[in-house]
Amino acid sequence: MDPLTLAAIAAPFVAKGAEAFSKSAGEKLGAKVGELCQAVIDKFRGDSDAEETLALAQKRPDSKGRQNALEEVLAEKLEDDPDFASKVQRLVDELQKGCGSRTAFDQRGQKVIGPQINVAGDVNLPPPPQVLVPHLPAPPRDFTGRDEELKDLLADFDRGATITGLLGMGGIGKTALAYAMAEKLAGCYPDGQVLVELRGTSPEPMTPADAMAKVVRIYYPVAKLPESEAELARIYHSLLHDLRVLLLLDNAASREQVEPLLPPLSCAVIVTSRNRFFPAGIEANGPGCPAPGGCQEAAPRNSRSHRRPGR
Known part of the structure:
Protein backbone atom coordinates (compact mmCIF):
# COMPACT_ATOMS: atom_id res chain seq x y z
CA MET A 1 0.00 0.00 0.00
CA ASP A 2 1.39 3.43 -0.90
CA PRO A 3 2.24 5.88 1.94
CA LEU A 4 -0.61 8.31 1.14
CA THR A 5 -3.26 5.59 1.23
CA LEU A 6 -1.81 4.01 4.36
CA ALA A 7 -1.67 7.39 6.12
CA ALA A 8 -5.28 8.14 5.14
CA ILE A 9 -6.41 4.87 6.76
CA ALA A 10 -4.21 5.09 9.86
CA ALA A 11 -4.73 8.76 10.75
CA PRO A 12 -8.37 8.46 11.94
CA PHE A 13 -7.40 5.60 14.28
CA VAL A 14 -4.49 7.59 15.70
CA ALA A 15 -6.51 10.80 16.07
CA LYS A 16 -9.43 9.05 17.81
CA GLY A 17 -7.22 7.03 20.14
CA ALA A 18 -7.42 3.67 21.86
CA GLU A 19 -9.87 4.61 24.61
CA ALA A 20 -12.55 5.95 22.29
CA PHE A 21 -12.10 3.03 19.92
CA SER A 22 -12.43 0.52 22.77
CA LYS A 23 -15.85 1.92 23.61
CA SER A 24 -17.17 1.48 20.07
CA ALA A 25 -15.30 -1.60 18.85
CA GLY A 26 -14.21 -3.52 21.92
CA GLU A 27 -11.12 -3.76 24.11
CA LYS A 28 -9.22 -6.12 21.83
CA LEU A 29 -9.33 -3.75 18.86
CA GLY A 30 -8.83 -0.81 21.21
CA ALA A 31 -5.55 -2.36 22.33
CA LYS A 32 -4.51 -2.72 18.71
CA VAL A 33 -5.26 0.97 18.11
CA GLY A 34 -3.18 1.73 21.20
CA GLU A 35 -0.27 -0.15 19.66
CA LEU A 36 -0.64 1.85 16.45
CA CYS A 37 -0.78 5.12 18.39
CA GLN A 38 2.35 4.24 20.33
CA ALA A 39 4.22 3.38 17.13
CA VAL A 40 3.32 6.80 15.71
CA ILE A 41 4.25 8.58 18.95
CA ASP A 42 7.64 6.84 18.98
CA LYS A 43 8.25 7.76 15.36
CA PHE A 44 7.28 11.41 15.87
CA ARG A 45 9.37 11.79 19.03
CA GLY A 46 12.02 14.49 18.63
CA ASP A 47 10.25 16.14 15.70
CA SER A 48 8.50 19.09 17.35
CA ASP A 49 6.36 19.92 14.31
CA ALA A 50 5.17 16.33 13.97
CA GLU A 51 4.50 16.08 17.71
CA GLU A 52 2.45 19.28 17.63
CA THR A 53 0.45 18.05 14.61
CA LEU A 54 -0.33 14.79 16.43
CA ALA A 55 -1.33 16.58 19.64
CA LEU A 56 -3.68 18.92 17.78
CA ALA A 57 -5.31 16.03 15.88
CA GLN A 58 -5.85 14.06 19.09
CA LYS A 59 -7.20 17.12 20.89
CA ARG A 60 -9.89 17.55 18.22
CA PRO A 61 -10.22 14.15 16.48
CA ASP A 62 -13.35 15.23 14.60
CA SER A 63 -11.56 18.15 12.92
CA LYS A 64 -10.98 17.20 9.29
CA GLY A 65 -8.38 19.94 8.89
CA ARG A 66 -6.26 18.62 11.74
CA GLN A 67 -6.69 15.04 10.56
CA ASN A 68 -5.55 16.05 7.07
CA ALA A 69 -2.45 17.66 8.55
CA LEU A 70 -1.73 14.47 10.49
CA GLU A 71 -2.14 12.41 7.31
CA GLU A 72 0.46 14.51 5.49
CA VAL A 73 3.06 14.24 8.25
CA LEU A 74 2.40 10.53 8.70
CA ALA A 75 2.70 9.89 4.95
CA GLU A 76 6.15 11.56 4.94
CA LYS A 77 7.32 9.39 7.85
CA LEU A 78 5.99 6.24 6.17
CA GLU A 79 7.77 7.09 2.93
CA ASP A 80 11.08 7.78 4.67
CA ASP A 81 11.12 4.66 6.89
CA PRO A 82 10.21 1.29 5.32
CA ASP A 83 10.39 -0.49 8.70
CA PHE A 84 7.92 1.95 10.23
CA ALA A 85 5.69 1.62 7.16
CA SER A 86 5.76 -2.17 7.48
CA LYS A 87 4.73 -1.99 11.12
CA VAL A 88 1.89 0.44 10.44
CA GLN A 89 0.74 -1.67 7.49
CA ARG A 90 0.58 -4.77 9.70
CA LEU A 91 -1.41 -2.99 12.40
CA VAL A 92 -3.81 -1.44 9.90
CA ASP A 93 -4.38 -4.82 8.25
CA GLU A 94 -5.15 -6.36 11.64
CA LEU A 95 -7.53 -3.54 12.52
CA GLN A 96 -9.38 -3.79 9.23
CA LYS A 97 -9.64 -7.55 9.59
CA GLY A 98 -10.89 -7.18 13.16
CA CYS A 99 -13.45 -4.56 12.21
CA GLY A 100 -14.86 -6.77 9.48
CA SER A 101 -17.86 -5.05 7.96
CA ARG A 102 -18.22 -2.61 10.84
CA THR A 103 -17.27 1.00 10.58
CA ALA A 104 -14.23 2.08 12.56
CA PHE A 105 -16.13 4.22 15.07
CA ASP A 106 -19.61 4.38 16.49
CA GLN A 107 -21.54 6.39 13.92
CA ARG A 108 -25.06 6.11 15.36
CA GLY A 109 -27.00 9.29 14.86
CA GLN A 110 -24.61 10.52 12.17
CA LYS A 111 -25.41 10.98 8.48
CA VAL A 112 -23.85 8.30 6.27
CA ILE A 113 -23.42 8.79 2.55
CA GLY A 114 -25.34 6.28 0.51
CA PRO A 115 -26.29 4.58 -1.58
CA GLN A 116 -22.81 4.53 -3.02
CA ILE A 117 -22.20 4.80 -6.75
CA ASN A 118 -19.80 2.88 -8.92
CA VAL A 119 -17.24 5.57 -9.63
CA ALA A 120 -14.66 3.31 -11.16
CA GLY A 121 -16.03 2.19 -14.50
CA ASP A 122 -13.51 -0.40 -15.64
CA VAL A 123 -11.10 0.49 -12.83
CA ASN A 124 -11.28 -1.97 -9.96
CA LEU A 125 -12.28 -0.19 -6.73
CA PRO A 126 -13.29 -2.15 -3.63
CA PRO A 127 -16.82 -1.86 -2.27
CA PRO A 128 -17.09 1.62 -0.73
CA PRO A 129 -17.17 1.84 3.07
CA GLN A 130 -19.69 3.85 4.99
CA VAL A 131 -18.04 7.14 5.88
CA LEU A 132 -18.94 10.10 8.02
CA VAL A 133 -19.78 13.16 5.99
CA PRO A 134 -16.60 15.31 5.96
CA HIS A 135 -16.81 18.88 7.25
CA LEU A 136 -14.46 21.84 7.24
CA PRO A 137 -13.14 23.33 10.47
CA ALA A 138 -15.34 25.97 12.08
CA PRO A 139 -14.27 29.59 11.57
CA PRO A 140 -12.19 31.09 14.42
CA ARG A 141 -14.30 32.20 17.36
CA ASP A 142 -12.95 35.71 17.03
CA PHE A 143 -13.88 35.91 13.33
CA THR A 144 -15.61 39.29 12.98
CA GLY A 145 -15.82 42.28 10.67
CA ARG A 146 -16.57 40.40 7.44
Whole structure:
Protein backbone atom coordinates (compact mmCIF):
# COMPACT_ATOMS: atom_id res chain seq x y z
CA MET A 1 0.00 0.00 0.00
CA ASP A 2 1.39 3.43 -0.90
CA PRO A 3 2.24 5.88 1.94
CA LEU A 4 -0.61 8.31 1.14
CA THR A 5 -3.26 5.59 1.23
CA LEU A 6 -1.81 4.01 4.36
CA ALA A 7 -1.67 7.39 6.12
CA ALA A 8 -5.28 8.14 5.14
CA ILE A 9 -6.41 4.87 6.76
CA ALA A 10 -4.21 5.09 9.86
CA ALA A 11 -4.73 8.76 10.75
CA PRO A 12 -8.37 8.46 11.94
CA PHE A 13 -7.40 5.60 14.28
CA VAL A 14 -4.49 7.59 15.70
CA ALA A 15 -6.51 10.80 16.07
CA LYS A 16 -9.43 9.05 17.81
CA GLY A 17 -7.22 7.03 20.14
CA ALA A 18 -7.42 3.67 21.86
CA GLU A 19 -9.87 4.61 24.61
CA ALA A 20 -12.55 5.95 22.29
CA PHE A 21 -12.10 3.03 19.92
CA SER A 22 -12.43 0.52 22.77
CA LYS A 23 -15.85 1.92 23.61
CA SER A 24 -17.17 1.48 20.07
CA ALA A 25 -15.30 -1.60 18.85
CA GLY A 26 -14.21 -3.52 21.92
CA GLU A 27 -11.12 -3.76 24.11
CA LYS A 28 -9.22 -6.12 21.83
CA LEU A 29 -9.33 -3.75 18.86
CA GLY A 30 -8.83 -0.81 21.21
CA ALA A 31 -5.55 -2.36 22.33
CA LYS A 32 -4.51 -2.72 18.71
CA VAL A 33 -5.26 0.97 18.11
CA GLY A 34 -3.18 1.73 21.20
CA GLU A 35 -0.27 -0.15 19.66
CA LEU A 36 -0.64 1.85 16.45
CA CYS A 37 -0.78 5.12 18.39
CA GLN A 38 2.35 4.24 20.33
CA ALA A 39 4.22 3.38 17.13
CA VAL A 40 3.32 6.80 15.71
CA ILE A 41 4.25 8.58 18.95
CA ASP A 42 7.64 6.84 18.98
CA LYS A 43 8.25 7.76 15.36
CA PHE A 44 7.28 11.41 15.87
CA ARG A 45 9.37 11.79 19.03
CA GLY A 46 12.02 14.49 18.63
CA ASP A 47 10.25 16.14 15.70
CA SER A 48 8.50 19.09 17.35
CA ASP A 49 6.36 19.92 14.31
CA ALA A 50 5.17 16.33 13.97
CA GLU A 51 4.50 16.08 17.71
CA GLU A 52 2.45 19.28 17.63
CA THR A 53 0.45 18.05 14.61
CA LEU A 54 -0.33 14.79 16.43
CA ALA A 55 -1.33 16.58 19.64
CA LEU A 56 -3.68 18.92 17.78
CA ALA A 57 -5.31 16.03 15.88
CA GLN A 58 -5.85 14.06 19.09
CA LYS A 59 -7.20 17.12 20.89
CA ARG A 60 -9.89 17.55 18.22
CA PRO A 61 -10.22 14.15 16.48
CA ASP A 62 -13.35 15.23 14.60
CA SER A 63 -11.56 18.15 12.92
CA LYS A 64 -10.98 17.20 9.29
CA GLY A 65 -8.38 19.94 8.89
CA ARG A 66 -6.26 18.62 11.74
CA GLN A 67 -6.69 15.04 10.56
CA ASN A 68 -5.55 16.05 7.07
CA ALA A 69 -2.45 17.66 8.55
CA LEU A 70 -1.73 14.47 10.49
CA GLU A 71 -2.14 12.41 7.31
CA GLU A 72 0.46 14.51 5.49
CA VAL A 73 3.06 14.24 8.25
CA LEU A 74 2.40 10.53 8.70
CA ALA A 75 2.70 9.89 4.95
CA GLU A 76 6.15 11.56 4.94
CA LYS A 77 7.32 9.39 7.85
CA LEU A 78 5.99 6.24 6.17
CA GLU A 79 7.77 7.09 2.93
CA ASP A 80 11.08 7.78 4.67
CA ASP A 81 11.12 4.66 6.89
CA PRO A 82 10.21 1.29 5.32
CA ASP A 83 10.39 -0.49 8.70
CA PHE A 84 7.92 1.95 10.23
CA ALA A 85 5.69 1.62 7.16
CA SER A 86 5.76 -2.17 7.48
CA LYS A 87 4.73 -1.99 11.12
CA VAL A 88 1.89 0.44 10.44
CA GLN A 89 0.74 -1.67 7.49
CA ARG A 90 0.58 -4.77 9.70
CA LEU A 91 -1.41 -2.99 12.40
CA VAL A 92 -3.81 -1.44 9.90
CA ASP A 93 -4.38 -4.82 8.25
CA GLU A 94 -5.15 -6.36 11.64
CA LEU A 95 -7.53 -3.54 12.52
CA GLN A 96 -9.38 -3.79 9.23
CA LYS A 97 -9.64 -7.55 9.59
CA GLY A 98 -10.89 -7.18 13.16
CA CYS A 99 -13.45 -4.56 12.21
CA GLY A 100 -14.86 -6.77 9.48
CA SER A 101 -17.86 -5.05 7.96
CA ARG A 102 -18.22 -2.61 10.84
CA THR A 103 -17.27 1.00 10.58
CA ALA A 104 -14.23 2.08 12.56
CA PHE A 105 -16.13 4.22 15.07
CA ASP A 106 -19.61 4.38 16.49
CA GLN A 107 -21.54 6.39 13.92
CA ARG A 108 -25.06 6.11 15.36
CA GLY A 109 -27.00 9.29 14.86
CA GLN A 110 -24.61 10.52 12.17
CA LYS A 111 -25.41 10.98 8.48
CA VAL A 112 -23.85 8.30 6.27
CA ILE A 113 -23.42 8.79 2.55
CA GLY A 114 -25.34 6.28 0.51
CA PRO A 115 -26.29 4.58 -1.58
CA GLN A 116 -22.81 4.53 -3.02
CA ILE A 117 -22.20 4.80 -6.75
CA ASN A 118 -19.80 2.88 -8.92
CA VAL A 119 -17.24 5.57 -9.63
CA ALA A 120 -14.66 3.31 -11.16
CA GLY A 121 -16.03 2.19 -14.50
CA ASP A 122 -13.51 -0.40 -15.64
CA VAL A 123 -11.10 0.49 -12.83
CA ASN A 124 -11.28 -1.97 -9.96
CA LEU A 125 -12.28 -0.19 -6.73
CA PRO A 126 -13.29 -2.15 -3.63
CA PRO A 127 -16.82 -1.86 -2.27
CA PRO A 128 -17.09 1.62 -0.73
CA PRO A 129 -17.17 1.84 3.07
CA GLN A 130 -19.69 3.85 4.99
CA VAL A 131 -18.04 7.14 5.88
CA LEU A 132 -18.94 10.10 8.02
CA VAL A 133 -19.78 13.16 5.99
CA PRO A 134 -16.60 15.31 5.96
CA HIS A 135 -16.81 18.88 7.25
CA LEU A 136 -14.46 21.84 7.24
CA PRO A 137 -13.14 23.33 10.47
CA ALA A 138 -15.34 25.97 12.08
CA PRO A 139 -14.27 29.59 11.57
CA PRO A 140 -12.19 31.09 14.42
CA ARG A 141 -14.30 32.20 17.36
CA ASP A 142 -12.95 35.71 17.03
CA PHE A 143 -13.88 35.91 13.33
CA THR A 144 -15.61 39.29 12.98
CA GLY A 145 -15.82 42.28 10.67
CA ARG A 146 -16.57 40.40 7.44
CA ASP A 147 -20.36 40.46 7.55
CA GLU A 148 -20.81 42.50 4.37
CA GLU A 149 -18.31 40.47 2.35
CA LEU A 150 -19.88 37.24 3.58
CA LYS A 151 -23.37 38.47 2.73
CA ASP A 152 -22.30 39.43 -0.81
CA LEU A 153 -20.53 36.13 -1.45
CA LEU A 154 -23.48 34.08 -0.19
CA ALA A 155 -25.82 36.15 -2.37
CA ASP A 156 -23.71 35.12 -5.38
CA PHE A 157 -24.26 31.46 -4.46
CA ASP A 158 -28.00 32.10 -4.24
CA ARG A 159 -27.84 33.48 -7.80
CA GLY A 160 -26.22 30.29 -9.08
CA ALA A 161 -22.49 30.87 -8.69
CA THR A 162 -20.50 27.67 -8.18
CA ILE A 163 -16.95 29.00 -7.90
CA THR A 164 -15.74 31.65 -5.47
CA GLY A 165 -12.20 33.04 -5.49
CA LEU A 166 -10.74 34.71 -2.39
CA LEU A 167 -7.64 36.62 -3.42
CA GLY A 168 -5.17 38.52 -1.27
CA MET A 169 -1.86 38.61 0.55
CA GLY A 170 -1.04 36.18 3.33
CA GLY A 171 -2.53 36.71 6.76
CA ILE A 172 -5.60 38.75 5.83
CA GLY A 173 -8.14 36.05 6.62
CA LYS A 174 -8.93 34.33 3.33
CA THR A 175 -9.15 30.86 4.86
CA ALA A 176 -11.16 32.07 7.86
CA LEU A 177 -13.63 33.73 5.50
CA ALA A 178 -13.84 30.50 3.50
CA TYR A 179 -14.61 28.53 6.69
CA ALA A 180 -17.35 31.03 7.53
CA MET A 181 -18.85 30.66 4.04
CA ALA A 182 -18.72 26.88 4.29
CA GLU A 183 -20.49 26.96 7.65
CA LYS A 184 -23.34 29.00 6.14
CA LEU A 185 -23.54 26.75 3.06
CA ALA A 186 -23.43 23.42 4.92
CA GLY A 187 -27.10 22.68 4.31
CA CYS A 188 -26.72 23.17 0.56
CA TYR A 189 -23.99 20.52 0.27
CA PRO A 190 -25.18 17.56 2.36
CA ASP A 191 -22.59 15.13 0.98
CA GLY A 192 -19.70 16.93 2.59
CA GLN A 193 -17.22 19.77 2.68
CA VAL A 194 -13.68 18.84 1.71
CA LEU A 195 -10.51 20.79 2.47
CA VAL A 196 -7.61 20.38 0.04
CA GLU A 197 -4.50 22.28 1.11
CA LEU A 198 -2.76 22.94 -2.21
CA ARG A 199 0.42 24.40 -0.66
CA GLY A 200 0.63 27.06 -3.35
CA THR A 201 3.27 29.11 -1.51
CA SER A 202 5.56 26.16 -0.76
CA PRO A 203 8.50 25.14 -2.96
CA GLU A 204 6.54 22.04 -4.00
CA PRO A 205 2.81 22.75 -4.39
CA MET A 206 0.46 19.79 -4.37
CA THR A 207 -0.06 18.33 -7.83
CA PRO A 208 -3.58 18.07 -9.27
CA ALA A 209 -3.22 14.29 -9.26
CA ASP A 210 -2.39 14.19 -5.55
CA ALA A 211 -5.27 16.55 -4.81
CA MET A 212 -7.76 14.38 -6.73
CA ALA A 213 -6.46 11.27 -4.99
CA LYS A 214 -6.91 12.95 -1.61
CA VAL A 215 -10.57 13.71 -2.35
CA VAL A 216 -11.29 10.20 -3.63
CA ARG A 217 -9.67 8.64 -0.57
CA ILE A 218 -11.95 10.59 1.75
CA TYR A 219 -14.85 8.57 0.34
CA TYR A 220 -12.88 5.44 -0.62
CA PRO A 221 -10.10 5.20 2.01
CA VAL A 222 -8.66 1.88 0.80
CA ALA A 223 -9.05 2.39 -2.95
CA LYS A 224 -6.17 1.33 -5.16
CA LEU A 225 -5.98 4.27 -7.52
CA PRO A 226 -4.40 4.34 -10.99
CA GLU A 227 -1.10 6.10 -11.63
CA SER A 228 -2.45 7.72 -14.78
CA GLU A 229 -3.69 11.26 -14.06
CA ALA A 230 -6.29 10.92 -16.82
CA GLU A 231 -7.75 7.77 -15.24
CA LEU A 232 -7.62 9.37 -11.81
CA ALA A 233 -9.46 12.43 -13.14
CA ARG A 234 -12.21 10.22 -14.52
CA ILE A 235 -12.69 8.57 -11.13
CA TYR A 236 -12.61 11.94 -9.38
CA HIS A 237 -15.29 13.46 -11.58
CA SER A 238 -17.43 10.31 -11.57
CA LEU A 239 -17.35 10.23 -7.78
CA LEU A 240 -18.51 13.83 -7.49
CA HIS A 241 -21.04 13.65 -10.32
CA ASP A 242 -24.03 12.56 -8.21
CA LEU A 243 -22.91 14.21 -4.98
CA ARG A 244 -23.37 17.72 -3.62
CA VAL A 245 -19.97 18.54 -2.17
CA LEU A 246 -18.32 21.86 -1.32
CA LEU A 247 -14.58 21.87 -2.05
CA LEU A 248 -12.19 24.34 -0.42
CA LEU A 249 -9.01 24.57 -2.51
CA ASP A 250 -6.87 26.46 -0.05
CA ASN A 251 -3.66 28.31 -0.93
CA ALA A 252 -3.80 27.61 -4.66
CA ALA A 253 -0.77 28.33 -6.81
CA SER A 254 -2.09 28.73 -10.33
CA ARG A 255 -4.78 28.22 -12.90
CA GLU A 256 -3.00 25.03 -14.04
CA GLN A 257 -3.25 23.60 -10.53
CA VAL A 258 -6.92 24.47 -10.01
CA GLU A 259 -8.57 23.78 -13.37
CA PRO A 260 -8.29 19.95 -13.24
CA LEU A 261 -9.94 20.03 -9.80
CA LEU A 262 -13.09 21.93 -10.78
CA PRO A 263 -15.92 19.48 -10.01
CA PRO A 264 -19.25 18.82 -11.74
CA LEU A 265 -22.01 21.41 -11.54
CA SER A 266 -23.68 19.63 -8.62
CA CYS A 267 -20.75 20.75 -6.46
CA ALA A 268 -19.20 24.11 -5.57
CA VAL A 269 -15.67 25.38 -5.04
CA ILE A 270 -14.05 28.03 -2.89
CA VAL A 271 -10.49 28.87 -3.97
CA THR A 272 -8.10 30.91 -1.84
CA SER A 273 -4.86 32.21 -3.32
CA ARG A 274 -2.24 34.92 -3.11
CA ASN A 275 -1.91 34.82 -6.89
CA ARG A 276 -4.23 36.29 -9.50
CA PHE A 277 -5.52 33.82 -12.09
CA PHE A 278 -8.72 33.01 -13.92
CA PRO A 279 -9.87 29.43 -14.71
CA ALA A 280 -10.89 28.92 -18.31
CA GLY A 281 -14.57 28.66 -19.19
CA ILE A 282 -15.79 30.76 -16.27
CA GLU A 283 -18.39 33.45 -16.73
CA ALA A 284 -17.73 36.28 -14.29
CA ASN A 285 -20.50 38.01 -12.39
CA GLY A 286 -19.44 41.65 -12.65
CA PRO A 287 -16.12 43.46 -12.77
CA GLY A 288 -13.12 42.99 -10.56
CA CYS A 289 -12.66 39.26 -11.03
CA PRO A 290 -9.35 37.54 -10.24
CA ALA A 291 -8.39 37.56 -13.91
CA PRO A 292 -5.00 38.80 -15.11
CA GLY A 293 -5.05 42.54 -14.46
CA GLY A 294 -8.64 42.33 -13.27
CA CYS A 295 -8.62 43.10 -9.56
CA GLN A 296 -6.57 44.55 -6.78
CA GLU A 297 -4.47 42.26 -4.59
CA ALA A 298 -5.76 43.65 -1.35
CA ALA A 299 -8.26 41.64 0.67
CA PRO A 300 -10.89 38.92 0.35
CA ARG A 301 -13.54 41.59 -0.22
CA ASN A 302 -12.11 42.14 -3.73
CA SER A 303 -12.76 38.55 -4.74
CA ARG A 304 -15.73 37.48 -6.81
CA SER A 305 -17.91 34.46 -7.38
CA HIS A 306 -18.25 32.97 -10.84
CA ARG A 307 -20.90 31.10 -12.74
CA ARG A 308 -20.00 28.32 -15.12
CA PRO A 309 -21.90 27.92 -18.40
CA GLY A 310 -24.92 25.69 -17.90
CA ARG A 311 -25.44 26.54 -14.25
